[in-house]
Amino acid sequence: MGASLEAEVNDMKIWREVGATLFTIIGLTLALSVTQGWSWPLLPDARAGIIALAVVGYGACMMSNSAATRFSVSDPFVMVAIAAGCVLLAAAIIGLFVNTVPYLIAMMGATVVLWLVATLRHLVESGADTRRVPTTS
Numbered sequence: 693m694g695a696s697l698e699a700e701v702n703d704m705k706i707w708r709e710v711g712a713t714l715f716t717i718i719g720l721t722l723a724l725s726v727t728q729g730w731s732w733p734l735l736p737d738a739r740a741g742i743i744a745l746a747v748v749g750y751g752a753c754m755m756s757n758s759a760a761t762r763f764s765v766s767d768p769f770v771m772v773a774i775a776a777g778c779v780l781l782a783a784a785i786i787g788l789f790v791n792t793v794p795y796l797i798a799m800m801g802a803t804v805v806l807w808l809v810a811t812l813r814h815l816v817e818s819g820a821d822t823r824r825v826p827t828t829s
Contacts, residue, residue, distance in 0.1 A: 709811055710755035716807045719748030723800050727793055739791045742799060746784050749803050756810055760762035776805040 701728060725732045726741030735741055780802035787795025 705814065708756050711812060712752040713807070713811070715748055715752035715755060716803065719745045719752065720800055720803060722748065723796055726796060726797055727800075737791055738793045738796045740790060741793075741796045742787045743798070745799055745803065747805075747807075749780075752807065756814065767813070768813070770810050773809045773813070776802045776809065782805060795813055 714797060722732075722735060723731075723741045724742040726735050727736060765774075780799055781796045783802060785799035787799065
């Protein structure tokens with residue numbers, strides 16, 4: 693029964709990663725519509741793209757947040773994620789005031805880095821377990 697529960701928990705984590713990936717794709721598509729001038733409703737300028745990417749990106753973070761089982765500032769994945777998060781936050785704040793596309797593009801790049809680092813960390817963290825599991829043979 694324990695192995696079944698563990699497999700179910702790993703499946704839930706995988707679906708959280710898939711959901712976070714979909715949220716990230718949606719957010720990047722919304723931002724891309726601004727940078728490429730697709731004239732989508734409610735996305736007339738860089739400020740709207742920054743807000744859209746921030747809201748959808750926050751949803752992606754919340755969705756995949758519980759996939760992590762531990763947190764350590766000395767973890768290289770966490771260090772890169774913190775740096776990408778700082779770039780993302782700074783670009784968002786400045787971009788809201790300046791309302792120019794380069795800050796939206798910086799946010800898009802930082803979002804990709806943050807998604808990639810978080811996904812890799814969650815995959816590495818949930819990798820093969822080296823503990824011996826008793827068998828019933």
